[in-house]
Amino acid sequence: MKIASQRLKARIADDTASPQWRLATITLMVAAALLATILAASASSSVTVSKPWIREAPPGMTVHAGYMALVNNGSADIALTDASSPAYEQVELHISKVVDGIATMQKVAQITVPPGKTVTFKPGGLHLMMIKPKSAIKLGQKVPIELTFSDGSSLTIDAEVKKGGAMPKMDHKMHHGPMDHSKMHHSG
Amino acid sequence: MSKALPNAGPSKRRTPASQPRRRFLNLGLCALGLAAVFGATQIQPAQARVDSNIYSTPKSLSEFKLQQASGAAFGLENLKGKWSLIVLGYTHCPDVCPFTLQNLAAVEEELSLRVSPARKPQVVFIGVDPDRDHKIIGEYVKYFSDDFLGATGEWSEISKAVETLGGFVRYEGKDKDPEGYKVFHSANIAIIDPQGRRVGSVNPPLQPAEAADFIAALIAKSAREAAAKN
Numbered sequence: 171m172k173i174a175s176q177r178l179k180a181r182i183a184d185d186t187a188s189p190q191w192r193l194a195t196i197t198l199m200v201a202a203a204l205l206a207t208i209l210a211a212s213a214s215s216s217v218t219v220s221k222p223w224i225r226e227a228p229p230g231m232t233v234h235a236g237y238m239a240l241v242n243n244g245s246a247d248i249a250l251t252d253a254s255s256p257a258y259e260q261v262e263l264h265i266s267k268v269v270d271g272i273a274t275m276q277k278v279a280q281i282t283v284p285p286g287k288t289v290t291f292k293p294g295g296l297h298l299m300m301i302k303p304k305s306a307i308k309l310g311q312k313v314p315i316e317l318t319f320s321d322g323s324s325l326t327i328d329a330e331v332k333k334g335g336a337m338p339k340m341d342h343k344m345h346h347g348p349m350d351h352s353k354m355h356h357s358g
Numbered sequence: 359m360s361k362a363l364p365n366a367g368p369s370k371r372r373t374p375a376s377q378p379r380r381r382f383l384n385l386g387l388c389a390l391g392l393a394a395v396f397g398a399t400q401i402q403p404a405q406a407r408v409d410s411n412i413y414s415t416p417k418s419l420s421e422f423k424l425q426q427a428s429g430a431a432f433g434l435e436n437l438k439g440k441w442s443l444i445v446l447g448y449t450h451c452p453d454v455c456p457f458t459l460q461n462l463a464a465v466e467e468e469l470s471l472r473v474s475p476a477r478k479p480q481v482v483f484i485g486v487d488p489d490r491d492h493k494i495i496g497e498y499v500k501y502f503s504d505d506f507l508g509a510t511g512e513w514s515e516i517s518k519a520v521e522t523l524g525g526f527v528r529y530e531g532k533d534k535d536p537e538g539y540k541v542f543h544s545a546n547i548a549i550i551d552p553q554g555r556r557v558g559s560v561n562p563p564l565q566p567a568e569a570a571d572f573i574a575a576l577i578a579k580s581a582r583e584a585a586a587k588n
């Protein structure tokens with residue numbers, strides 16, 4: 171919307187044509203902006219995503235991990251069923267778990283977020299497994315990821331490439347599972 | 359290819375960082391009280407414990423022959439005369455290994471505030487997936503800390519190292535996916551004393567300061583015992 175209105179101003183300033191032409195242009199642009207807003211709203215369903223990021227990978231690694239928090243603002247269960255990114259050949263939904271002292275990692279078919287709840291993807295737990303980057307992924311880069319949900323909606327997010335924290339706020343040992351939402355500081 | 363090794367360690371026990379249990383409980387209650395005042399979401403320090411497993415008698419290690427990224431040998435010899443923290447992992451591990459190594463880098467920083475350079479443990483990452491680790495292990499470990507050491511080698515030798523460290527490694531689906539297979543491996547961090555003996559392990563994620571206190575106390579205790587013997 172902001173970009174559209176800026177363009178609109180520039181257009182008006184430059185425009186030397188008749189008032190009718192100006193009016194038509196404005197109408198058209200406003201309509202386009204409205205349409206875009208409506209489309210975005212219908213595509214994003216009841217889920218919002220906060221703090222998406224990808225761990226900057228050490229040199230040579232061809233699999234990266236992405237993290238985020240999924241917030242279900244709706245009144246029914248919704249599940250993340252698929253993810254993809256133009257920057258990677260493949261993206262899978264994964265969970266890391268320590269079972270009897272062994273670090274394991276499993277692909278999961280879908281991740282359900284109950285209504286009103288948040289599911290947090292974080293190191294050592296749920297993650298987006300980003301497989302084979304198509305080109306070098308750099309610190310600070312924003313990587314688009316498309317998320318598809320069980321209600322057929324989809325959402326594109328920009329995950330920033332960051333250095334992983336040494337100790338993301340403790341502690342999965344104490345009382346939180348991957349379903350933990352007590353640590354979320356979402357603004358929306 | 360798949361290889362499983364039994365975990366030779368005794369049953370796991372959580373050890374408070376140093377306090378006797380009673381005192382520890384009191385601290386815990388106190389922390390709970392504080393948490394109730396400040397809101398329960400950000401509880402941590404006082405009652406956080408180091409998830410560890412320390413043996414009553416250290417276990418001697420047997421020989422293995424790996425290589426460092428530089429090409430230099432890495433075996434039992436390299437574990438003598440200094441403390442070591444050893445992690446098993448693989449360079450194509452996207453989530454757990456980078457997390458653990460980053461965590462260890464923070465512990466190492468805290469440790470350097472607590473112990474003399476001579477007593478500061480070296481951190482060793484053993485790449486248990488030589489096919490993919492061999493070429494990149496040097497750069498990989500340096501990404502986390504200039505002081506970290508990476509070693510890998512022939513599978514037969516890795517398997518010896520894993521066994522003597524009481525660890526476990528299993529390749530998952532290497533036949534089906536020769537490029538993208540996963541490797542399941544021990545999650546803990548082995549602690550080796552300057553005699554090259556395994557004294558126990560700690561389990562990530564570690565609170566850097568607490569873990570450093572714990573390890574520094576272990577090092578000091580061992581030094582006191584050695585001094586008493588002489």
Ligand SMILES: [Cu+2]
Nearest residue numbers: 264275299452
């Ligand atoms: Cu994964």
